[in-house]
Amino acid sequence: MLAFTIRRILVSIPILILSTFLVFLLVAWGADPLSDFKSKNPPPSPAEVAAREHALGLDQGLLAQYWNWIRNLLVHGDFGPSVQGAAFDINAELGRRTWVTFRLVICSIIIALFLAVVVGVITAVKQYSVTDYAATLVGFFFLSLPVFWFAILLKIWATDLNNSLGTNIKTLGPPGGQWGGIGNWAGYLVLPTITLALSSYATWARFQRASMLDVLNSDYMRLARAKGLSPRRVMVRHGLRTALIPMTTQVTLDVAAIMGGTVITEQIFQWQGLGTMFLNGIRTQDTNAVLAWLLISATLVIVFNLVADLLYAVLDPRIRLS
Amino acid sequence: MSENPGPRDVNDEAGRPDLGPTPGGRNAEFLGEQGQQPGLMIDAVTPGGEDVLGSREPADREFGVEARSQWQLVLRRFLQHKLAVASVVVLLLVVLFAFVGAAVWHYSPTQFTDDFSAAPSLKHPFGTDSNGADHMAQVMAGTQLSLKIAFSVSITATVFGSIYGAVSGYYRGLADTLMMRLVDLVLTIPALAVGALLGKKFGNNWVLLAMVLAGLLWTGSARVVRGQVLSVREKEFVEAARALGASDKRIIFRHIIPNVAGPIIVLFTLLVATAVLTETALSFLGFGVQFPDISLGSLITAGETAATGGRGWLFYFPGLFIILIALTVNFIGDGLRDALDPTQTKARA
Numbered sequence: 001m002l003a004f005t006i007r008r009i010l011v012s013i014p015i016l017i018l019s020t021f022l023v024f025l026l027v028a029w030g031a032d033p034l035s036d037f038k039s040k041n042p043p044p045s046p047a048e049v050a051a052r053e054h055a056l057g058l059d060q061g062l063l064a065q066y067w068n069w070i071r072n073l074l075v076h077g078d079f080g081p082s083v084q085g086a087a088f089d090i091n092a093e094l095g096r097r098t099w100v101t102f103r104l105v106i107c108s109i110i111i112a113l114f115l116a117v118v119v120g121v122i123t124a125v126k127q128y129s130v131t132d133y134a135a136t137l138v139g140f141f142f143l144s145l146p147v148f149w150f151a152i153l154l155k156i157w158a159t160d161l162n163n164s165l166g167t168n169i170k171t172l173g174p175p176g177g178q179w180g181g182i183g184n185w186a187g188y189l190v191l192p193t194i195t196l197a198l199s200s201y202a203t204w205a206r207f208q209r210a211s212m213l214d215v216l217n218s219d220y221m222r223l224a225r226a227k228g229l230s231p232r233r234v235m236v237r238h239g240l241r242t243a244l245i246p247m248t249t250q251v252t253l254d255v256a257a258i259m260g261g262t263v264i265t266e267q268i269f270q271w272q273g274l275g276t277m278f279l280n281g282i283r284t285q286d287t288n289a290v291l292a293w294l295l296i297s298a299t300l301v302i303v304f305n306l307v308a309d310l311l312y313a314v315l316d317p318r319i320r321l322s
Numbered sequence: 323m324s325e326n327p328g329p330r331d332v333n334d335e336a337g338r339p340d341l342g343p344t345p346g347g348r349n350a351e352f353l354g355e356q357g358q359q360p361g362l363m364i365d366a367v368t369p370g371g372e373d374v375l376g377s378r379e380p381a382d383r384e385f386g387v388e389a390r391s392q393w394q395l396v397l398r399r400f401l402q403h404k405l406a407v408a409s410v411v412v413l414l415l416v417v418l419f420a421f422v423g424a425a426v427w428h429y430s431p432t433q434f435t436d437d438f439s440a441a442p443s444l445k446h447p448f449g450t451d452s453n454g455a456d457h458m459a460q461v462m463a464g465t466q467l468s469l470k471i472a473f474s475v476s477i478t479a480t481v482f483g484s485i486y487g488a489v490s491g492y493y494r495g496l497a498d499t500l501m502m503r504l505v506d507l508v509l510t511i512p513a514l515a516v517g518a519l520l521g522k523k524f525g526n527n528w529v530l531l532a533m534v535l536a537g538l539l540w541t542g543s544a545r546v547v548r549g550q551v552l553s554v555r556e557k558e559f560v561e562a563a564r565a566l567g568a569s570d571k572r573i574i575f576r577h578i579i580p581n582v583a584g585p586i587i588v589l590f591t592l593l594v595a596t597a598v599l600t601e602t603a604l605s606f607l608g609f610g611v612q613f614p615d616i617s618l619g620s621l622i623t624a625g626e627t628a629a630t631g632g633r634g635w636l637f638y639f640p641g642l643f644i645i646l647i648a649l650t651v652n653f654i655g656d657g658l659r660d661a662l663d664p665t666q667t668k669a670r671a
Binding site for chain 1 (some may be wrong): 503506507509510511512514515516518519520522595599602603606607609619622626629630634637641644645648649651652653656
């Protein structure tokens with residue numbers, strides 16, 4: 001397994017480098033990171049613009065710029081300067097914002113996972129019952145729900161609730177990432193958590209239902225029942241435990257996507273996490289900020305892919321990595 | 323065969339213990355384990371029923387039994403999925419609303435009336451915005467553009483992805499490895515990210531925007547089709563075609579792709595939903611469709627502030643139409659998946 005892991009990591013490195021290179025070209029191509037600076041009033045002198053360009057390394061060719069970026073990153077661990085001003089230090093921001101995004105995501109993943117397993121198992125055990133159809137309908141509804149619309153809807157409802165009942169549900173994220181005491185945690189977390197949990201549980205519930213159905217129809221389940229085990233024990237020990245294996249890999253794969261996909265949720269609830277950093281990066285044509293975000297999210301995808309494969313091999317005795 | 327007696331859902335879930343004394347239940351399971359086509363066998367051995375396979379022309383029948391083609395069977399199975407059929411109707415209504423409605427409706431989305439911020443009424447069924455533009459005309463235009471983009475994206479992405487996957491799976495070896503590494507590469511870049519980067523440049527041209535989205539969403543069909551092709555290419559009919567001297571191109575397009583049509587069609591449908599949700603999200607963030615074009619997403623951007631100011635109609639209607647499109651398309655995809663599944667025998671008759 002060690003050899004497998006090492007080989008996979010080695011294969012991933014060129015993919016990561018290529019993907020940063022592609023995104024670098026995409027951002028840098030035709031963009032003018034200094035357009036905001038140049039359109040200042042009074043307009044900066046050509047010498048000032050040239051000095052700024054030189055400081056950011058923009059006076060070199062595209063390939064040289066990319067080479068500088070990757071050399072800086074590998075040698076000094078430095079993501080490079082930002083055009084959003086000296087106050088915006090990408091290296092420091094990255095650490096802080098990863099933590100903000102993580103806090104945003106972790107609760108919703110746990111809730112979504114719990115919901116998915118419960119709904120998936122119940123609908124599989126009671127296949128073709130009213131419960132099954134109702135849960136499927138609800139699941140399809142949440143699959144088809146535009147996240148941004150749902151998030152705004154929740155904000156509107158929360159405001160009404162705050163006004164009528166005097167609750168303290170926060171519709172915007174903690175300013176500067178500061179909670180301001182434990183009492184405020186729930187207030188900040190409730191809306192984004194509901195948004196993310198409901199928009200991701202449905203796929204998992206379908207998956208859990210399918211894998212549970214597979215297991216329910218297998219011979220060893222019949223054997224377990226035939227030898228007189230209690231239905232509960234058959235379901236939990238023999239059924240659910242096996243049905244969770246494919247689910248584990250699926251969830252592991254999706255977690256990376258969720259971490260990278262909080263852009264919309266962060267934007268609407270104004271959390272100063274990685275997603276808003278990416279959006280601001282695009283708006284200000286800040287190549288280094290966008291690249292830093294991409295590197296984090298692409299690394300997450302690759303690492304979680306690897307973890308999913310390894311987990312599968314550990315959990316399922318039938319799989320051997322060669 | 324429609325008058326054949328007895329329940330036919332025997333193979334629906336082979337091995338469910340609580341099926342009870344369904345005729346042929348155990349039989350079907352037993353035969354199924356021998357690698358037979360369970361559906362066919364049940365017909366032949368239904369206890370108490372006639373030996374259907376052997377009785378091509380029974381004496382008491384006054385009509386011939388017509389053979390049904392594969393697609394007729396698929397259609398019959400699809401028609402039994404009531405939600406999917408209802409979804410087809412609703413989706414067609416939405417399409418009519420967007421394309422015919424926009425042509426018939428006496429307001430245009432850019433026309434300013436004297437009713438400012440009017441609530442929904444008979445004159446303006448969806449109300450008006452603060453400039454006096456009729457919101458129903460706006461929603462029609464937005465639905466039209468969002469539908470056009472979604473269908474262009476899914477057609478392009480499915481066609482490209484299928485051919486890509488088929489070629490990759492057919493040739494295997496080094497070509498396959500390299501092609502799949504490219505898929506991995508595209509997968510590391512979140513669709514929303516590149517959409518935002520390029521959408522900003524191409525947003526004023528919806529065809530280009532659709533091509534950018536298609537360039538990001540083709541990987542799913544490529545992976546699935548490759549997997550299918552890897553198994554189909556080992557089948558005897560492919561070998562037979564090769565023995566007859568068919569070229570690789572002919573084998574891929576005439577023999578392999580038609581045989582993996584089922585998953586491709588399902589993927590296509592589901593991709594329409596993904597494309598609608600991605601495009602509207604991008605347009606909502608300001609990176610997709612740009613003014614003066616109208617997308618359902620950009621309408622919601624404008625509606626967000628309106629809704630907090632008590633003019634909720636500007637927010638709810640565009641959202642409702644996004645949900646309608648995505649939901650109906652998802653149901654249709656689900657119905658097609660059931661209908662195209664060759665192991666599905668529930669609705670044979």
